[in-house]
Amino acid sequence: MSPVSTFAAPKGVPDYAPPASAAFLAVRDGLTRQARLAGYSHVELPIFEDTALFARGVGESTDVVSKEMYTFADRGDRSVTLRPEGTAGVVRAVIEHSLDRQQLPVKLSYAGPFFRYERPQAGRYRQLQQVGVEAIGVDDPALDAEVIAIADAGFRSLGLTGFRLELTSLGDDSDRPAYRALLQEFLAGLDLDEATRERARLNPLRVLDDKRPQVREMTAGAxxxxxxxxxxxxxxxxAVRRHLDALEVPYVVNPRMVRGLDYYTKTTFEFVHDGLGAQSGIGGGGRYDGLMASLGGQPLSGIGFGLGVDRTMLALAAEGVAVGETTRVDVFGVPLGEDALAALVPVAGALRASGVRVDLAYGGRGLKGAMKAADRSGARFALVLGDRDLEAGVVGLKDLGTGEQLEIALDSAVERVRAALRG
Known part of the structure; x- marks a missing residue:
């Protein structure tokens, strides 16, 4: 009996093993494809960055920075942080590589894991997978609408329908100080607990996003x-709403929406799926017109989003929508003996070189076990080769859907298999 493993994935970090990994790839690639169709280039970001990048870019008063970041000192005693979000890193890369000195807007997309120390639950992980886009350098409502439409099209391309887009504007430095003072004055008149009162002092907008019924009741007239x-x-x-209407992207205006990051200005949005319970947000983003200057770059505007791959998978499951191709290969080779295996190896190699997905039964399996493996692989055809076939220079080409099998010349197997797959 083999020993039982005492190891498991870290708490709050999901594995995506087959067959779930097929859905994971389909969601990630489906969301990313919409960005490519709109001319967004890929950027690959470091998994960890200087802690100060996130403290300055995301905001020291945010829950992300104050409570959720994985921060540690490296061997050089430098403070580094596993990336909790993507925008600050993208803006840093744009500045560092002088992409802002080229044609504007700079349009970039990315995908990968992000890290936040949170209490794990369904849809809230310590390692979360996201797809994001950023468009930097042009303040144009049409660009805002394009970014939002990319996300909307990504969800719909996967077959997701039961979500809604919530939209608002948070203003900018021209109107936010006066509004902030007005909101703080309103909140000062409420009977808030000490922690909420401190939150109102640091960032009063977050009090409007408090989910506690008693707080929501008190702030109803804010x-x-x-x-x-x-x-x-x-x-x-x-203008953003007019462009969304022209693009036929449905939305609802939610004036109480608050995002958890300090850099958002003007257009702000979230995609919500009510089938997920408390963790209903499947993606969101907005404009961040002061972020680049705060990180040492030009005073250029920007807008982007982050879409949750994990939560999109949960939303698809809630709707009963299956995505991802579970079929591993197109052809499965069944060699009956070592000589047959030696003959099928180069055939498999030639088929793979031509773009055909091929697997072989290794380990000297018998016919019954090898054919079961062929069925599990999802292949359309099996190549069955025994000693007598090898002597005759033929191989059996079996249609695993119909069960029909015919003999073909071994030396023309590559061409015959490719023709059969086209048929």
């Missing part, structure tokens, strides 16, 4: 950012 935009910002938001 002033809203949408009602205190400058004329220019109000027109910007109206």
């Amino acid at each position: 002033p809203l950012a949408l009602d205190h935009l400058t004329p220019a910002n109000a027109e910007h938001f109206a």
Whole structure:
């Protein structure tokens, strides 16, 4: 009896093993494909960065920075942090590689794991997988709409339908200080606990996002950012909505929406799926017009999103939508003996070189076991080769769907298999 492993994946870090890994790839690649169709180039970001990048870029008062980051000192006693989100790293890369000195907007997409120390539950992981895009350098409502439409198209391309897009504007430095003062004045008149009062002092917008019923009841009459935009910002938001209407992207305006990161300005959005319970957000983003300057770059605007691969998979499961090709190969070779295996190895290699997915039965399996393996592989055809076939220079080509088998010349097997797959 083999020993039982005492190792398991870290708490809150999901594995995606077959067959779930097929769905994972389908979701990740489906969301990414929409960005490529809109001209976004890929950027590969470091898994960890200088801690100060996130403290300055995301905001020291945010829960992400103050409570959730995986921060440690490396062997050089430098403080580094596993990336909790993607935007700050992308902006750092744009500045470092002078991409902002080229054609604007800089349009980039990325995918990979991000890390936050949170209490694990369904849809809330310590290692979360995301797909993101960033468009930097142009402040244009049409670009805002394009970014949002890419996310919407990504979800729909996977067959997801039961979600909604919530949209608002948070204003910018031209109207936020006055609104912030107005909101703080309102919150000061409420009977808030000490922790919430401190949150109101640091970032009063977050109090509006408090999910506790008693707090939501107290803040029901709070002033809203949408009602205190400058004329220019109000027109910007109206233009975003006009472009979304033209793109036929449905949305609802949610004036109480608050994002968990400090850098958001003006257009802000979230995709919500009610089939996920408390963790209903499957993606979101917004404009961050002051972030690049705060990180030492030019005062250029930007907009982007992060879409949750994990949560999208949960949303698809909630809707009963299956994605991902579980078929591993197109052809499965069944050699009956060492000589037959030696003859099928180069055939498999030639087929793979031509783009055909091929696997072989290794380990001297008998016919029955090898054919079971062929069925489990999802292959359309099996190549069955025994000693007598080898002597005759033929190989059996079996259609695993119909069970029909015919003999073909071994030296023309590659061409015959490719023709059969086309048929």
